[in-house]
Amino acid sequence: MNLPLKRLFTSADVMDYETPKNQMPSPRIYVERTLALIKPDAIHQAEEIEDIILRSGFTILQKRKLQLSPEQCSDFYAEQYGKLFFPSLTAFMSSGPIIALALARDQAIAHWKTIIGPVNCTKARETHPECLRAKYGTSDLRNAVHGSDSFSSAEREIKFMFPNSVIEPIPMGEAAKDYLGRFVSPTLLSGLTELCKQKPVDPFTWLADWLVRNNPNKPQIFDGATGEEAA
Numbered sequence: 001m002n003l004p005l006k007r008l009f010t011s012a013d014v015m016d017y018e019t020p021k022n023q024m025p026s027p028r029i030y031v032e033r034t035l036a037l038i039k040p041d042a043i044h045q046a047e048e049i050e051d052i053i054l055r056s057g058f059t060i061l062q063k064r065k066l067q068l069s070p071e072q073c074s075d076f077y078a079e080q081y082g083k084l085f086f087p088s089l090t091a092f093m094s095s096g097p098i099i100a101l102a103l104a105r106d107q108a109i110a111h112w113k114t115i116i117g118p119v120n121c122t123k124a125r126e127t128h129p130e131c132l133r134a135k136y137g138t139s140d141l142r143n144a145v146h147g148s149d150s151f152s153s154a155e156r157e158i159k160f161m162f163p164n165s166v167i168e169p170i171p172m173g174e175a176a177k178d179y180l181g182r183f184v185s186p187t188l189l190s191g192l193t194e195l196c197k198q199k200p201v202d203p204f205t206w207l208a209d210w211l212v213r214n215n216p217n218k219p220q221i222f223d224g225a226t227g228e229e230a231a
Contacts, residue, residue, distance in 0.1 A: 032108035033061065035157040036116075037146035040096030042136045049132060049145065053103065056115055062102040062162050070094045076160055079153075085141065092141055100161040109154055112147045119143060187214060 036053065038046050053060065068076065073090040080086050103112060117124040117131025121143050124134040137143035148154035158165055191210045200206035 031104055031106060032151075032154075033102060033104045033158060034108040034112050034148045034154045035146075035161060036101040036103050036112060037161075038099040038101070039093065039142070039144055039146060040098060041092075041138065041142040042144035043097055043099065045136050045144075046099050049136070050101070052115070052132065053101070056105075056111070058103040058105045058108065058112070060101055061104050062100075062165060064100045064161060065097055066100065066161075067097045068094050076157070088141055102158050102162060102165065109148055109150065113149075116145045116147050187211065190214070 038049055042049065050060070070090050073093040074081070074086075077086065077089055077093070080089065105111065115132060117128040117133040119133070120140050121133050121137035124131050124137065124143075128134055132145050133143045136145070148157050188211070191207055191214065194210060195203055195207050198206065
């Protein structure tokens with residue numbers, strides 16, 4: 001099932017069941033996700049680029065360092081198939097390691113596109129000298145970074161780079177109660193039972209570690225240095 005990346009997170013969703021209609025709703029905050037790639041030509045600048053990302057108000061939800069095969073690059077850039085630059089693009093993107101980042105913030109897609117700037121690095125240096133492509137790119141092809149163009153592209157690209165990622169809205173109301181009853185409460189009950197048996201010196205830290213280790217829905221986490229799944 002395809003689920004939207006853009007999700008309205010607000011306490012008003014929960015309060016709607018009980019709050020009188022004449023009461024002002026809680027403020028609403030919109031959060032989006034987008035995919036960022038640090039390309040082979042800018043991999044040595046990855047730490048600096050990530051610092052810019054964080055200072056721009058993004059949260060890095062997932063990070064993975066990997067090297068794609070030409071076939072994988074062809075699949076990732078399938079929408080560009082048939083264009084004259086397609087063979088050069090897939091050859092370049094498979095020529096060395098890249099870093100994939102799933103980013104989140106309000107208006108993430110548009111904001112990240114603004115930060116990376118125009119595709120043409122020469123034009124970027126003239127019109128947007130502070131953008132990432134102006135700073136780190138050298139040509140239309142070797143332009144340092146990639147960003148998703150739209151909601152649908154972001155969803156597809158994040159799933160491509162992070163196959164086990166979960167892209168879904170936070171459950172609210174009855175759906176939240178059902179989720180808590182099915183997944184959270186049983187795990188928490190088991191943890192508290194084990195906590196009573198073990199009686200550790202630091203119960204809060206012990207319980208937190210236990211819940212992380214025994215979470216049946218624990219997401220896949222990749223090692224930032226190797227791209228392999230972490231233990």
